[in-house]
Amino acid sequence: MGHLDTKQQILDAAESLFAREGYQATSMRAITESAGVNLAAVNYHFGSKEALFEAIFERRLRPLNEVRQKRLKEIRDEAKRQGLKPAAGEILRAFIEPPLRFKESRKGEVDFTILIGRSFIDPDDTAQKIFFRLMKPFSRVMLEMLSEALPELSREAIFWRYQFVIGALARTMRIYKNPKFETMKVNLKPDLDSLIDSLISFAVAGMETTIGKCKDSPL
Amino acid sequence: MGHLDTKQQILDAAESLFAREGYQATSMRAITESAGVNLAAVNYHFGSKEALFEAIFERRLRPLNEVRQKRLKEIRDEAKRQGLKPAAGEILRAFIEPPLRFKESRKGEVDFTILIGRSFIDPDDTAQKIFFRLMKPFSRVMLEMLSEALPELSREAIFWRYQFVIGALARTMRIYKNPKFETMKVNLKPDLDSLIDSLISFAVAGMETTIGKCKDSPL
DNA sequence: AGATGTTTTAAACATTTGTTTAATAATCTT
């Protein structure tokens, strides 16, 4: 078994286990046994459990955010060319669609869809820390563009509504395709296109709404 | 130190630690040391770590959902008396407001605000399992009333949009009052009234929106 | 082929985990 194979096997196995059980609840032995490699392999190839966790995020989150950034840039350029402000719906689609469609590409990324959904709100500090660092550059651009699309909203209002959207997206990714939610009565695996459209419509409506009371409030 | 004192001390300390670190990352020794009691006290009074976790949720979630249920009942009765369907905004307020105002009442419930926010999406199975069992009765009523308020929406649409709201609420509770998010530039501790109104407006707009495309879709 | 560098392996490392035990202390009952 070559060098790359082992690293890959570990990444895949750990990704799946972290997604299913969470960071703390996943042991090195569970990872290495699932990957079919020696216990010491993780420390040899990645250094530590935390470094492995980071590598998993690097592998998926970087290309994911690159896709999102590219789409945001296209939206911004197109809007500038037409002299209009960018549409909130398109911005939110650039944010929401890629992670939910992630699973369609390569196998194994199904697990990351769940993992990423959890990591938005994971109570574990390790997950939170790593996730934040990798998301920060993209979040800045996202907030900027939302401000352009919704200039009547304050910085605080944009920030919080963006957080609401993040929460809704995280929840969606957390329960979509998760077998543990199968006891519920409704169909949890609807047409993905419909689900995405539904979430985007929800997010756009929420983003664009005006609040009745507390007009002088910053939110 | 009397019997009740010890149990209370353990509940308070564990609640705070579970909220800050998560279930798995919190050790029995950390709990008992923080509570100023003997290590064996948790097993003696509660039986196990998991049973303690459950007790924490019982203590807070039961009265919380009782308040919410009572408000839902009032809304339903009032609507029935007027021959109208209940307003989505009022229903969502009954769901959103109590947990966010939780912290205003007794001290210590600040921690539970964070803990409950995490537990909506906690990757840990223990948290998820216990939380679901305690939420199920309320969720049923909530979905019923949302169906009454928005009769043009299908069961699936109601379910998913309710999940979106849950996600947005969880995210809000997760970051509000959480010191770890203080590096961000915006003011994370706005007026609570404004924040609640903002989230409810967001949720109502999202709930009531109609989707442009995929008109024949169940969502 | 032989030497060099890399990867894998099994074993042991020192901690930490949740839980249990048996003795002591405190509280309540009669």
Next chain:
DNA sequence: AAGATTATTAAACAAATGTTTAAAACATCT
């Protein structure tokens, strides 16, 4: 006050944790 419950304590339990080690196996290159 004596006896019977109940609560607390320190110590030890077995099991699991992430990590390190040193030898073995493999690969690569001159």
